[in-house]
Amino acid sequence: MAYLELQDLTKHFTKRAGLFGGERQIVKAVDGVSLDIEKGEILGLVGESGCGKSTLSRLIMQLITPTAGSVVLEGERLADLPKAEIRQRRRDFQMIFQDPYSSLNPRMTIYSTLVEAIATRHPNILQDKSAAENAVSELMERVGLDPRFIRKYPHEFSGGQRQRIAIARALGPEPKLVLADEPVSALDVSIQSQILNLLRQLSEELGLTMIFISHDLSVVRYIADRIAVMEKGKIVELQQAEALFDSPSSDCAKMLLDAIPQIRA
Amino acid sequence: MPLLEVEDLKTYFHTREGVVRAVDGVSFDVDAGETVGIVGESGSGKSVTCYSLLKLIPQPPGKIEGGRAMFDGKDLLALSESRMRAIRGKRIGLIFQDPMTSLNPYLKISTQLIEPLLLHESLSKSEALDRAIKELDAVGIPEPEKRIHSYPHEFSGGMRQRVMIAMALITRPEILIADEPTTALDVTIQRQVLDLIKTRQDELGTAVIFITHDLAVVSEVCDRVNVMYAGRFVERAPVADLFSAPRHPYTRALQRSIPAMQEKGEQLYTIPGLPPNLAQPIDGCSFAPRCEFSGDNESCHSGGQPQLVEASPEHWVQHCRGCVEV
Ligand SMILES: Nc1ncnc2c1ncn2[C@@H]1O[C@H](COP(=O)(O)OP(=O)(O)O)[C@@H](O)[C@H]1O
Ligand SMILES: Nc1ncnc2c1ncn2[C@@H]1O[C@H](COP(=O)(O)OP(=O)(O)O)[C@@H](O)[C@H]1O
Ligand SMILES: [Mg+2]
Ligand SMILES: [Mg+2]
Numbered sequence: 138m139a140y141l142e143l144q145d146l147t148k149h150f151t152k153r154a155g156l157f158g159g160e161r162q163i164v165k166a167v168d169g170v171s172l173d174i175e176k177g178e179i180l181g182l183v184g185e186s187g188c189g190k191s192t193l194s195r196l197i198m199q200l201i202t203p204t205a206g207s208v209v210l211e212g213e214r215l216a217d218l219p220k221a222e223i224r225q226r227r228r229d230f231q232m233i234f235q236d237p238y239s240s241l242n243p244r245m246t247i248y249s250t251l252v253e254a255i256a257t258r259h260p261n262i263l264q265d266k267s268a269a270e271n272a273v274s275e276l277m278e279r280v281g282l283d284p285r286f287i288r289k290y291p292h293e294f295s296g297g298q299r300q301r302i303a304i305a306r307a308l309g310p311e312p313k314l315v316l317a318d319e320p321v322s323a324l325d326v327s328i329q330s331q332i333l334n335l336l337r338q339l340s341e342e343l344g345l346t347m348i349f350i351s352h353d354l355s356v357v358r359y360i361a362d363r364i365a366v367m368e369k370g371k372i373v374e375l376q377q378a379e380a381l382f383d384s385p386s387s388d389c390a391k392m393l394l395d396a397i398p399q400i401r402a
Numbered sequence: 403m404p405l406l407e408v409e410d411l412k413t414y415f416h417t418r419e420g421v422v423r424a425v426d427g428v429s430f431d432v433d434a435g436e437t438v439g440i441v442g443e444s445g446s447g448k449s450v451t452c453y454s455l456l457k458l459i460p461q462p463p464g465k466i467e468g469g470r471a472m473f474d475g476k477d478l479l480a481l482s483e484s485r486m487r488a489i490r491g492k493r494i495g496l497i498f499q500d501p502m503t504s505l506n507p508y509l510k511i512s513t514q515l516i517e518p519l520l521l522h523e524s525l526s527k528s529e530a531l532d533r534a535i536k537e538l539d540a541v542g543i544p545e546p547e548k549r550i551h552s553y554p555h556e557f558s559g560g561m562r563q564r565v566m567i568a569m570a571l572i573t574r575p576e577i578l579i580a581d582e583p584t585t586a587l588d589v590t591i592q593r594q595v596l597d598l599i600k601t602r603q604d605e606l607g608t609a610v611i612f613i614t615h616d617l618a619v620v621s622e623v624c625d626r627v628n629v630m631y632a633g634r635f636v637e638r639a640p641v642a643d644l645f646s647a648p649r650h651p652y653t654r655a656l657q658r659s660i661p662a663m664q665e666k667g668e669q670l671y672t673i674p675g676l677p678p679n680l681a682q683p684i685d686g687c688s689f690a691p692r693c694e695f696s697g698d699n700e701s702c703h704s705g706g707q708p709q710l711v712e713a714s715p716e717h718w719v720q721h722c723r724g725c726v727e728v
Contacts, residue, residue: 185588185590185591186559186588186591295676296444322586323586325443325444325615326443326615326616326617326656326659326660327443327655327656327659327672327673328443329659329661330659330661330670330671330672331670331672333661333670334669334670334672352588352589353589354589355618355660355661355662356661358661358662358666359661359662359664359666359670360661378666379666392590393589393590395593396589396590396592396593397589397618397662398589398592398593398596398616398618398619398621398622399618399621399622400617400618400621400645400657400660400662400663401621401622401642401645
């Protein structure tokens with residue numbers, strides 16, 4: 138049994154089109170996706186913008202309800218669970234976004250942001266100030282942030298450091314699955330490498346399962362075990378990362394590979 | 403003679419934290435029709451370098467402290483605002499990462515495209531509209547005679563990028579400054595935009611100054627490259643040379659940190675430390691504190707900036723004795 142199974146997962150949006158919004162158009166954002174993800178695996182998800190990557194991750198996160206199909210975690214169909222139980226399970230799933238700045242609350246110190254994240258799993262920590270500070274400092278160290286900065290605000294950090302804060306916040310609830318949606322796309326090369334090293338190290342140390350979404354195939358090749366290629370809401374290819382680079386079979390994968398700028402020495 | 407010749411450009415920002423030396427004595431030139439790259443991490447001064455040439459620096463807090471930028475016999479840095487207006491958007495065009503920086507959301511594309519033509523070329527309105535439709539066609543907008551009457555939000559992201567390029571090129575500028583035009587785009591759209599810039603450049607003979615932090619993009623589009631670090635150009639070389647024989651430790655470190663250059667599963671190389679605070683004066687080589695070749699720093703350059711020296715034909719590097727061989 139796979140750790141996470143997506144069974145024929147589908148999400149259609151209705152869009153009003155035409156001059157007076159009279160015509161209805163169906164956008165098949167995710168169109169029958171079936172995938173098995175093993176525990177501890179890093180799965181890369183690639184595809185052109187608009188192919189449905191973010192919608193798929195929102196379905197997995199239970200942020201939107203599928204039109205059809207289901208998400209099965211360790212053999213349990215999530216849609217069958219009671220609401221309260223789903224809320225409990227949601228802690229197991231955390232997201233990291235491309236733009237750490239807009240996803241962090243500018244008015245909250247690093248301490249408040251992280252303590253809130255930890256408290257979703259350990260609510261008692263709010264009663265014990267020194268335990269809370271210790272837990273936050275530990276979390277900061279885990280992602281390579283100096284705990285001296287615990288009282289600072291997001292704007293006082295560089296882009297790379299803010300992405301570390303966002304990663305720390307995602308790790309606070311001790312998730313089992315992390316969905317990273319373009320987590321390094323906005324960063325400079327040298328900072329990208331730091332964050333990629335961190336994510337890989339964390340997935341090993343904590344046994345995290347990760348879905349890593351990116352339009353940059355060279356980054357995905359480096360970090361992912363397997364790569365799924367998505368086109369118009371469907372998975373059109375799934376291969377070991379290296380194999381996909383060596384012998385892509387779908388036209389979509391070939392096109393994405395051809396588009397990557399190459400260093401010509 | 404080069405089309406544009408920039409010499410010892412210095413742009414500082416006078417802030418409460420001190421004087422930020424954003425551009426600290428930069429020299430480079432651009433020949434007609436070629437593509438010159440400026441590559442460096444964010445905050446290194448790439449945008450400020452180019453905006454200084456067009457008087458687009460907010461003053462205060464910014465101030466051009468010195469230097470010359472000769473374009474067609476005139477020093478751009480010494481031009482009055484009214485004379486600059488005849489050059490900016492006419493003979494030197496500009497495109498950005500976010501097309502909405504140059505497009506007005508409340509005006510139809512037609513109005514925005516013909517404005518520079520009415521302003522600079524005294525065409526009639528219908529002549530200008532004709533030219534604008536041709537330009538949209540040239541950048542690959544389908545049904546241009548219909549789409550020209552749309553507003554910016556009616557275009558997809560990739561199409562908006564094309565409209566911005568059309569707008570920058572409609573006056574047939576001699577130089578196009580492209581400031582990270584593909585940084586936020588996905589690979590396939592990035593590929594289309596890069597190809598489009600190249601095609602139009604070849605058709606019009608425009609020179610391009612291409613700003614980016616992406617070395618792979620640099621290697622594909624540029625003829626010559628300037629590597630910028632902490633407000634200075636630390637290396638300049640023809641593109642093939644820069645990648646086959648990088649000389650400056652910063653360029654070497656930057657190349658080593660590209661994931662595509664490394665084996666899967668191996669720890670990625672990262673540059674230790676952080677770029678210097680530009681509000682503090684930097685003595686000697688700006689990269690020395692992060693440099694892995696400089697050993698005990700004994701032999702590193704001190705006392706002012708290292709000189710740019712021509713280490714091999716057309717390959718210039720800031721000569722820090724500790725770690726650069728020339
Ligand atoms: N809430 C929504 N309402 C209508 N259409 C949507 C909505 N969210 C996404 N879409 C559409 O679904 C498709 C897939 O979008 P998305 O999942 O964001 O793609 P990606 O993340 O791969 O760029 C797009 O055509 C998008 O316009
Ligand atoms: N208006 C401003 N006030 C103060 N500092 C500024 C201003 N604009 C830019 N700077 C500083 O100038 C430096 C170079 O910025 P910029 O040219 O935008 O970098 P790049 O384009 O390479 O990312 C940065 O350190 C930045 O903080
Ligand atoms: Mg998306
Ligand atoms: Mg910039």
